Amino acid sequence: MSEQNKAENRAEIAVAKFLEHTDAEAASFFDACVHCGECAQACHFYLNTGDPKYTPTYKLKPMERAYERHKAPFSTLKRMLGLTPSEVTEQELLEWEPLVYDSCNMCGRCTLVCPMGIDIAGTIRKMREGYAAADMVPEGLKRSAEFVRKTSSPMGVTIKALKAQIAHQEKDTGIPIEIDKHGADYMAIFSSMEIMGYPEVLGAYAKLFKKAGLSWTISSVAYEATNVGVQIGSAPMAKEILQRVVDAAEALEVKHVISPECGHAYGAIRWAGPNLMGRQFKFEVVHIIEVLDRLRREGRIPAGPKDGRRMTLHDPCQIIRRGGLLKEPRSLLDDSCSDFIEMKGSGITNFCCGGGGGVSANPRAEDLKLAAFNSKAAQLDAIEGLEAVVVPCANCRTVFEDGLDDQEMDLEVIGLSELVAQTLADT
Amino acid sequence: MSFLEFVEGPLFLFAAGVFVLASLWRFVGIIRIGRKKDISPPKGSAAGGFIAGNFRHFFPRGIFARRTWLHIVGGYGFHLGLLALVVLGAPHVAFLEDRLFGFGWTPLPRWGFILVADVAFAGLIVLWVRRISDPVMRLISSRADHIGSILIFLVMLTGAFAMQESHDLLRAIHMLMVDIFLIYFPFSRLFHGFTFVLSRGNTGATYGRKGMNL
Numbered sequence: 153m154s155e156q157n158k159a160e161n162r163a164e165i166a167v168a169k170f171l172e173h174t175d176a177e178a179a180s181f182f183d184a185c186v187h188c189g190e191c192a193q194a195c196h197f198y199l200n201t202g203d204p205k206y207t208p209t210y211k212l213k214p215m216e217r218a219y220e221r222h223k224a225p226f227s228t229l230k231r232m233l234g235l236t237p238s239e240v241t242e243q244e245l246l247e248w249e250p251l252v253y254d255s256c257n258m259c260g261r262c263t264l265v266c267p268m269g270i271d272i273a274g275t276i277r278k279m280r281e282g283y284a285a286a287d288m289v290p291e292g293l294k295r296s297a298e299f300v301r302k303t304s305s306p307m308g309v310t311i312k313a314l315k316a317q318i319a320h321q322e323k324d325t326g327i328p329i330e331i332d333k334h335g336a337d338y339m340a341i342f343s344s345m346e347i348m349g350y351p352e353v354l355g356a357y358a359k360l361f362k363k364a365g366l367s368w369t370i371s372s373v374a375y376e377a378t379n380v381g382v383q384i385g386s387a388p389m390a391k392e393i394l395q396r397v398v399d400a401a402e403a404l405e406v407k408h409v410i411s412p413e414c415g416h417a418y419g420a421i422r423w424a425g426p427n428l429m430g431r432q433f434k435f436e437v438v439h440i441i442e443v444l445d446r447l448r449r450e451g452r453i454p455a456g457p458k459d460g461r462r463m464t465l466h467d468p469c470q471i472i473r474r475g476g477l478l479k480e481p482r483s484l485l486d487d488s489c490s491d492f493i494e495m496k497g498s499g500i501t502n503f504c505c506g507g508g509g510g511v512s513a514n515p516r517a518e519d520l521k522l523a524a525f526n527s528k529a530a531q532l533d534a535i536e537g538l539e540a541v542v543v544p545c546a547n548c549r550t551v552f553e554d555g556l557d558d559q560e561m562d563l564e565v566i567g568l569s570e571l572v573a574q575t576l577a578d579t
Numbered sequence: 580m581s582f583l584e585f586v587e588g589p590l591f592l593f594a595a596g597v598f599v600l601a602s603l604w605r606f607v608g609i610i611r612i613g614r615k616k617d618i619s620p621p622k623g624s625a626a627g628g629f630i631a632g633n634f635r636h637f638f639p640r641g642i643f644a645r646r647t648w649l650h651i652v653g654g655y656g657f658h659l660g661l662l663a664l665v666v667l668g669a670p671h672v673a674f675l676e677d678r679l680f681g682f683g684w685t686p687l688p689r690w691g692f693i694l695v696a697d698v699a700f701a702g703l704i705v706l707w708v709r710r711i712s713d714p715v716m717r718l719i720s721s722r723a724d725h726i727g728s729i730l731i732f733l734v735m736l737t738g739a740f741a742m743q744e745s746h747d748l749l750r751a752i753h754m755l756m757v758d759i760f761l762i763y764f765p766f767s768r769l770f771h772g773f774t775f776v777l778s779r780g781n782t783g784a785t786y787g788r789k790g791m792n793l
Contacts, residue, residue: 175614177781183609184778186771187724188654189715193646204718225608226601226766265643267654268771269636269779423789426619436620476622476789500791501642 162286163242169282170218170240178275179224182216184268185209191262191272196503196527197255197520208262208272211251214240215279245288252279253290254517257524258416259469259504273474276509280385289384292514296380297389304396305376306513307344314375317347321355327362329354332404333369338443339406339435340370341377341397341421343414345546346567353413353546356573360444363576364452368410374400377417378547382424383510391428394421401435408436410443413544413567415470415508422475439471441544444572445480448487455487456577461539461564462491464532466552467502468545481544481568488575493538495531503527505543507551525555532563544568583751586758591678594758601765606773621788628787629780635792636779653705660699661735668692670744696739703732723768731769734760 174182191208192198198206221227221236230236260273283289289297296306303310318329330336338361346353361368374396381390401409411418422437438446447453465485471477478499485492497503506524511517532538543549543565552565580588617625639651665671669686676683687695707728710716737753744750764770786792 174612176610176612176777177614177785179609179612180774180777180781183605184771184774186768187716187719187721188650189713189719190643190647190650192715193643198715204715207715207719210719223612225605230766263782264640265647267636267639268775269632269782271782271785274782274785423619427615427617430618432618432620473791474789476786476791478791497642501640 162288163240163245166214166245166282166286166288167218167222167240169285170215170279171223173278173281174215174219174223177271178215178278179219181268181270181272181275182212182219183224185216185270186268188267190265190267191270194261194265196261196506196524200523200526201520205251206255208256209270211248211256212272212275212279214244214248215275215282245283245286249283249288249290250516252276252283253293253514254511254520257469257504257506257508257511259508260474261469261501261504264473264501273509277382277385281387282385284384284386284389290510290514290516292516293380293384293510296513297384300376300380300389300393304374304393305344305347306378306380307348309344309347309376311372311375314347314370317351318354318370321351321358324352325355325358327355327358329358330369332372333367334404336367336369336404336406338366338368338408338410339401339404340368340410340412340440341375341417342370342412343378343417343546344376345378345550346412346414347375349550350546350567350570353567353569356567356569357440359573359576360447360453360569364447366447366452369404369406371397371400371404377412377414377421379417379420380510380513382416382420383513387428390420390424394425394428397421398425398429398433401433406435408438408443409433411437411439413440413468413471413546413569415468415475415545415547418475419470439475439477439480440569441471441477441480441484444569445483448484448572453572454577456575458488458490459540459571459575460490462493462535462537463489463540463542464493464495464535464538465498466495466505466528466541466543466545466548467499468543468548469502469504469508471545472502473500481542484568484572485542488571493535496534497531503531505545505548505551505555507547507554512547512551521551522555522558525551525558528552529555529559529561532561538563540564540566542566542568542571581747581751583747583754586751586754587674587678590758591754591761594761595679598761598764602770602773605765605770606777609774609777617785617788619788623787623790625784625788628783628785628792630783631787631792632781632783633776633779635783636775649705649709653702653709655702656698657702657706660695660697660702661731663687663695664692664699664738667695670742692742696735696742700735700739703728703735707732721768726763727767727769730756730760730763 217237258273299308506521667687672686734756741749741753
């Protein structure tokens with residue numbers, strides 16, 4: 153195949169996928185956008201660079217053009233009259249690729265300011281399907297995908313490594329953690345970052361669930377919660393990754409699968425999961441924050457002495473704004489710290505950390521990620537005497553640690569499960 | 580048949596017919612593209628979210644106000660002003676009663692008509708100046724965006740000339756612009772006047788299922 157044919161095919165493949173994923177919802181977005189530019193004012197990539205190319209709606213341009221040329225009502229008539237936009241070329245797709253992958257966390261903040269309520273984040277997710285199909289994906293994400301194929305983990309975390317971390321936590325807490333326990337009520341899955349970077353979360357689960365008398369387990373074949381398929385934008389890959397968890401959970405006959413403190417992992421299994429698999433699961437998907445909130449309200453994990461440090465909460469986009477868990481973390485924090493303070497713009501309008509949507513797995517986007525973190529740093533800096541920030545997402549935690557280091561800010565970053573475990577009543 | 584009779588008669592009926600049929604075609608065409616049924620277990624109502632999303636986005640969020648006030652003022656001024664002058668302007672009420680509905684309603688007094696027209700003009704000019712001067716707007720604006728702005732401006736401008744009702748030609752020119760506007764509307768970005776319901780509603784439904792009102 154000649155180089156030119158290959159190039160044409162890549163553009164054709166991407167456009168075909170764009171069109172396949174332009175459903176009535178995406179069409180309504182393209183046909184409603186008045187190019188008012190308000191979305192730029194909500195995007196931390198634009199706000200921190202001032203570069204108009206980071207305007208969220210602009211990032212959708214190739215997909216919008218493909219729709220207008222091929223699929224929109226009257227497109228046939230307009231094409232005959234020469235009134236449709238020209239065909240999207242490979243050159244344009246390559247030009248847009250960093251906009252689609254490096255400068256969008258799919259955080260959805262732009263939807264809040266959009267007068268038309270356009271879900272740009274969700275449409276970027278669909279657009280990435282075209283890029284993934286045409287193999288126009290950043291190297292960092294490709295590398296993660298390779299690791300997943302080999303080990304099921306984007307960081308290459310093997311079951312041997314997990315077992316070692318479990319053994320450490322069992323020793324620290326004195327509580328055994330059972331692997332592959334058939335018929336357990338709950339099966340917990342984790343992000344690789346939690347397992348390797350914040351393994352104390354395993355101990356926190358053990359402590360909390362023992363207190364609650366909750367039967368739980370970890371699968372030896374499906375312990376990874378993150379889904380690089382969702383980040384890259386490949387539904388087949390996302391399904392393949394998800395299949396492992398679904399198969400393991402159904403084989404163990406657990407009643408619930410606990411999604412961890414990881415933003416996109418929750419969306420991937422809770423909201424996208426059944427749609428990717430084409431069926432409902434035989435178990436219920438619950439987020440760890442939901443589980444803890446439920447156990448707290450049932451009086452099964454009573455709160456003990458509160459942490460007295462001045463703390464605030466970061467709202468991970470995929471858990472709070474796009475996940476629907478707004479009140480639960482706040483309810484838990486009310487019981488866990490005595491000097492909790494909301495950051496300005498908290499809740500569903502909160503800024504993303506800058507590393508979501510695969511950006512933190514994409515080394516090419518490192519500078520942009522750190523620039524975007526300026527918005528978060530400003531929120532934190534505005535709180536006088538702040539000592540710690542609760543970040544219930546392992547990916548956000550790593551971005552916070554990088555960002556705080558970059559900004560030379562001295563602030564402890566802590567997970568919510570760990571905080572709840574630390575402030576658990578002794579009795 | 581005079582030019583005025585033509586633009587208010589057959590041409591207007593043709594333009595109105597195109598407006599209605601093409602709008603229906605496009606609106607239904609978007610819906611007919613279809614979307615996969617979401618089978619994830621819901622936490623809330625998608626239908627409720629569709630409605631809530633439509634209302635929620637009428638009201639700008641305070642946190643964005645400092646950065647978006649110009650667009651809010653211009654956008655609301657233009658749209659509300661235009662709606663009021665089209666629906667409540669005395670010549671328009673008389674025209675709609677005579678040509679379309681067979682019944683009328685109490686119009687705005689003349690000073691009210693002038694006031695809402697001024698508000699609409701001011702809003703449109705703010706939006707337009709912003710579109711041609713702001714770097715973000717310059718980058719993302721298409722030819723269709725500018726054509727829509729110019730067309731609506733001409734409709735309003737010729738309306739202002741015709742307001743005195745001093746000469747049939749001025750009224751005829753205004754009606755010609757209205758006819759062109761009606762024909763252009765369903766094929767253009769101006770159609771956001773209808774698609775906003777679907778756009779806000781679809782997002783609202785997605786979040787409604789998750790138990791959120793965005």
